[in-house]
Amino acid sequence: MGNITLKNVSKHFGSTIIIPGLDLVIENGEFVVFVGPSGCGKSTLLRLIAGLEDTSGGTINIDGRDVTGEAPAKRKLAMVFQSYALYPHMTVAKNIGFPLKMAGEDVATIDKKVKDAARVLNLTNYLERRPGQLSGGQRQRVAIGRAIVRQPSAFLFDEPLSNLDAALRGTMRLEISELHHQLKTTMIYVTHDQIEAMTMADKIVVLNAGNIEQVGSPMELYKSPKNLFVAGFIGSPKMNLIEGAPAAKYNAKTIGIRPEHMNISTTAGDWKATVGVAEHLGSDTFLHVQADGVGSRTVRADGEMPVRHGDTIYLTPDKVRMHRFGPDGKALTQ
Numbered sequence: 001m002g003n004i005t006l007k008n009v010s011k012h013f014g015s016t017i018i019i020p021g022l023d024l025v026i027e028n029g030e031f032v033v034f035v036g037p038s039g040c041g042k043s044t045l046l047r048l049i050a051g052l053e054d055t056s057g058g059t060i061n062i063d064g065r066d067v068t069g070e071a072p073a074k075r076k077l078a079m080v081f082q083s084y085a086l087y088p089h090m091t092v093a094k095n096i097g098f099p100l101k102m103a104g105e106d107v108a109t110i111d112k113k114v115k116d117a118a119r120v121l122n123l124t125n126y127l128e129r130r131p132g133q134l135s136g137g138q139r140q141r142v143a144i145g146r147a148i149v150r151q152p153s154a155f156l157f158d159e160p161l162s163n164l165d166a167a168l169r170g171t172m173r174l175e176i177s178e179l180h181h182q183l184k185t186t187m188i189y190v191t192h193d194q195i196e197a198m199t200m201a202d203k204i205v206v207l208n209a210g211n212i213e214q215v216g217s218p219m220e221l222y223k224s225p226k227n228l229f230v231a232g233f234i235g236s237p238k239m240n241l242i243e244g245a246p247a248a249k250y251n252a253k254t255i256g257i258r259p260e261h262m263n264i265s266t267t268a269g270d271w272k273a274t275v276g277v278a279e280h281l282g283s284d285t286f287l288h289v290q291a292d293g294v295g296s297r298t299v300r301a302d303g304e305m306p307v308r309h310g311d312t313i314y315l316t317p318d319k320v321r322m323h324r325f326g327p328d329g330k331a332l333t334q
Helices: 043-048 092-102 107-120 136-148 166-182 194-200 218-223 226-234
Strands: 004-013 016-026 032-037 059-060 077-080 154-158 188-189 203-208 211-216 240-242 256-257 262-265 269-281 282-289 293-301 312-317 323-325
Touching: 004 043, 016 043, 016 211, 032 043, 032 107, 043 077, 043 154, 043 188, 059 107, 077 136, 092 107, 092 136, 107 136, 107 166, 136 166, 154 282, 166 188, 166 194, 188 194, 194 218, 203 218, 211 218, 211 226, 226 256, 226 323, 240 293, 262 293, 269 293, 282 312
Parallel strands: 032 188, 032 203, 077 154, 154 188
Antiparallel strands: 004 016, 004 059, 203 211, 240 256, 256 323, 262 312, 269 282, 269 312, 282 293
16 A cells, blocks of 8 residues: 555744645555755655654654654655665675665565566666666666565655666656556655656646645646646746736736647738747757747747748747636636
């Protein structure tokens, strides 16, 4: 089981409030991602769940048991950090099996669990190597293996891919997602990268200044952001947020249009625009334009669209997919 319930959980450091108080329910087997900008409290929240930080208020329940005051070792959770934290003098097998050795497991049990974890993580051929002989991705898999052998109620990942290059991060995203499908264990994953959040999560928790702005599936957050913060944070490139007369035309303080929801023409449209930088990525081209009446905007075009710096184009927003926000920043009903 891996049900985790937070009730009015808060964290203060002296007079500095990091998390004012929040409620959250994580169901057994869910892959939940905490996402938000630096300093939003996502890592602190993870550490509160793990027991590495004391709560200032509220309660944390795991599988119906109040663990708020319990030591980390008694919570049946396994944490994977940004740093691999492997013992350089130990082999991969000994690194993976170390938590079991400390728990007093017998040699045969440790050997079986280490081999099972290595098979799941494609590390069988590396068990006799030391960390210095492994790539960054392999070291991270060893760190995950060390967590797997403990058979925890939930895995906690604190920005585990930050030390990897872009290609390896993409590979590890797939491997961790596949691991979740295999183990069917609750996973909580912290990242500032909303692309990781969108591609990995069953449920995303968007945090801002210690507050939960919205909880939902990746597509729920993409299609129906509840406020301007979520609208501007979820999606890459970011949503175009426009105020003034263009927004007032649609009875809103602010309208939001995603770059892929702008129709582009070379002859006519709502807004005349001049192309600045055109980022050609193969399948897509991102156009950074200066549009009359709405300022600097980003538009997603077909990758083979023949457009260059200084060209004139015309933009028309997709009215059906437009988002409207009131003076309080909250989404208005369509």
